[in-house]
Amino acid sequence: MRGAVIYGPGDIRVEDREDPTILKPTDAVIRLAATCVCGSDLWPYRGDDEVNGPSPMGHEYVGVVEEVGSDVRNVKPGDFVVGSFFASDNTCEICRSGYQSSCVQREGMGGLGCQAELLRVPLADGTLVATPGMPDADLIPSLLAASDVLGTGWFGAVAAEVGPGKTVAVVGDGAVGLLAVLAAKQLGAERIIAMSRHEPRQKLALEFGATDIVTERGDEGVAKVKELTGGLGAHSVIEAVGTQESMMQAIRSTRPGGHVGYVGVAHGVELPGLELFFSHVHLHGGPAPVRDYLPELIDLIWNRKINPGKVFDLELPLEDAAEGYRAMDERRAIKVLLRP
Amino acid sequence: MRGAVIYGPGDIRVEDREDPTILKPTDAVIRLAATCVCGSDLWPYRGDDEVNGPSPMGHEYVGVVEEVGSDVRNVKPGDFVVGSFFASDNTCEICRSGYQSSCVQREGMGGLGCQAELLRVPLADGTLVATPGMPDADLIPSLLAASDVLGTGWFGAVAAEVGPGKTVAVVGDGAVGLLAVLAAKQLGAERIIAMSRHEPRQKLALEFGATDIVTERGDEGVAKVKELTGGLGAHSVIEAVGTQESMMQAIRSTRPGGHVGYVGVAHGVELPGLELFFSHVHLHGGPAPVRDYLPELIDLIWNRKINPGKVFDLELPLEDAAEGYRAMDERRAIKVLLRP
Known part of the structure; x- marks a missing residue:
């Protein structure tokens, strides 16, 4: 599959990466409908965070479930799902208190590289929330916004x-x-x-x-x-x-x-x-417990009560991720949506 | 009157100070039944806070109202009162939200020197809370504790x-x-x-x-x-x-x-x-909005539901304030009550 990788400050490349697979029975693999560039992606891009060798980029994602591990019960292949930038079990005491982004089992999604065609999502039952059905195309930017911003x-x-x-x-x-x-x-x-x-x-x-x-x-x-x-x-x-x-x-x-x-x-x-x-x-x-809000936010978006997708003022193919980073770095764009 | 004054690190003296008087119509003057040494008094005593020339010490007080200014309505001569280490009007928007220690008119009591026989209390109506009557002697340490700690x-x-x-x-x-x-x-x-x-x-x-x-x-x-x-x-x-x-x-x-x-x-x-x-x-x-809690705390003390006065494990005449500071500095005492 294709995916964005940072090689150093200012150096984003879209290249072939290995397709993700189910590693644990709690994993899911999703095919991304859209991903995007985050303000926090600019920290390493600008050299404010250290880059240690080529690293896959991106932590925001929406898409369709392709495959699930044997323990996954809450989502199934074909579901359109939204997740947060931290995978969480949504069952531990910290999750239940509304702080899923400090889940005792949490895993950052950034390291997995969501600016790509496919993505492995750990703790899929806790992390992913399915939409009521396949969303209309115009809802996708808003659902993607729910993933983080x-x-x-x-x-x-x-x-x-x-x-x-x-x-x-x-x-x-x-x-x-x-x-x-x-x-x-x-x-x-x-x-x-x-x-x-x-x-x-x-x-x-x-x-x-x-x-x-x-x-x-x-x-x-x-x-x-x-x-x-x-x-x-x-x-x-x-x-x-x-x-x-x-x-x-x-x-x-x-x-x-x-x-x-x-x-x-x-x-x-x-x-x-x-x-x-x-x-x-x-x-x-701190890191937002987005998972806690997802059901409510998806509902508001699905019923067209809010339109947060308006923050995306530039849309590019995933292949042009480097231009997306440049546009945000130079403040030519508020937020860039990438289509795999 | 007599009062404690700091001259420099480790140098506390009890000496003659001018009797306080009513300066503004919202002032009261009280005769202290008891005062004490605070952990925060040890900062300048230990040289951790700068001492700029001789400064009166102490910000905790209970006592009997001697005189009130012409605008004072809520307390009268003869009342036994407790106040906090910040004088506050108790009517501004910040006070009404429960943050009297950030009152828009607040005045620190520390500068007035509560380790003394008499004390001028600004904004008396907002600052002072009268007890239901003259307290039994054994309640005085607890009422004094309500003033700050x-x-x-x-x-x-x-x-x-x-x-x-x-x-x-x-x-x-x-x-x-x-x-x-x-x-x-x-x-x-x-x-x-x-x-x-x-x-x-x-x-x-x-x-x-x-x-x-x-x-x-x-x-x-x-x-x-x-x-x-x-x-x-x-x-x-x-x-x-x-x-x-x-x-x-x-x-x-x-x-x-x-x-x-x-x-x-x-x-x-x-x-x-x-x-x-x-x-x-x-x-x-931050600085505790003690004024907000005083009615409840006085009630708990008056009805002997709590006995916070137990923190005073050394009682000295005001004249021996210097020894009180030493005892607290050397952790020989948890908290020292001074009797004017």
Whole structure:
């Protein structure tokens, strides 16, 4: 089969890879209908994460089950399925508490390389959720978004305790930040402040439910959010970048007693203890337990209540994955969908 | 009047200070029945916080109202009152959300020097809570504990989302840690692991409701908590020290999705973003909104349901404050009560 492999910073190649097979009785193999490039794929692409030899890329996937192991009961060949970037058993105590991305048996999907034609999914019963039937073509981008960016934005909103009557600020205007705006809207937020300086992203944020746009960043962005919230700061702030600046912007934009939900994978972040202490914020985040939200998100998408697939503003054949990475790196695209 | 003043590390003197007076119509002046030395008073005493010239010390107090300003309505001369270490209006949006220690008008009581005979309390209506009558002498230590250490331990437990069915670990065996054990018990925790290597403190922890004692610290302490919790970590961990080691011990002892409540004033703490991200814990803490809990805590004490005053294992006249600091610094005493 064909699959995307990173050889070093800026060096993505689509090449022949061995077809995956069932290795354990709990595995499934799926044929991908679509995959995509994640903001976090840019960390190694930009040299911010080390690349140790050629590594398959991608952790977002939707597709049709080809084959299942002998222990798999919940999905069968022919099912259209969505999964998350962590495989999970969905039965352990941590999964049952809603933290499937910290499942005691979890396996990262990134190492398996989802930017490919075929994919082995471990712990298939716990990991995969089948859609009610074969989806219409126009639903596929949204279902793919549920695999990571929508679920991650959703977790950011849940972790930030977004709800009715709340003022929410979102730091980061990538696909996750934009879908955090959508999640905040769905969860009933009264006011949603999107922090973005890029016009096409501002437009999408407004479409997804943002009520205010703040273009300032860092301390100026904080001052602006305070100005919009009677000097107090937002009740809920979602951090969707992962840098020191964005984390501090999120913490400082939150009122005492308010909640920061952070879902940007932290890179070089060190939180100053004393400032955090006196900030009085709640801090929660990490890898989103997307599996927990999948049934609800699939339902919203299937019934066309939400259209998160709009974050894909560029679609390419899998063969052109390298151009997809370039387009995202140069911010020419918000998010790139790849068709195997 | 007489009052304790710090001149430099290790140099506490009780000397004549000017009697406080009503400065604003919202002030009250109280005559202290008791005050005490806090673990956080040891930071400047040990030279870990800078001392800029002679500074009055102490931020914990109970006593009788002597005089009130013209705007004060809720307390009157003759009332026995308890207050917190932050004065707060108890009416602003932040106070009403339960974060009085981040009140938009807050004033720290430390600067006013509560280790003294008399004290000016700003924002008296919001800050002070009167007891149902003049307390019996044996209740005074417990009421004094409510002024900070009990309320702080309580907030730690609330921030760590302690409740029925939960396993709780407490990092720190000072007065706050011990009273966090008491709070966890009151809030219905199923299992309470006190981390302490000091026998008299272990004894008090068990008396307050601890079910397990862990003597190991750092990573060994973490391993022990995991061993006691099926490898997962505690649901709720209360951090009551404020050092890098204790914060990391608390975070690492918490299961994914669990809650860390941290109330030790952070000293030199830097939290590694990526580890925090993958820990999946909730982090909340800061200066305890003691004012929010005072009515409930006073009620529990008044009706002799709890006896937090047991943390005072040394009582001295205010004149001997210097010896009180020494006893706590050398860990000869858990907490020292001073009688003006």
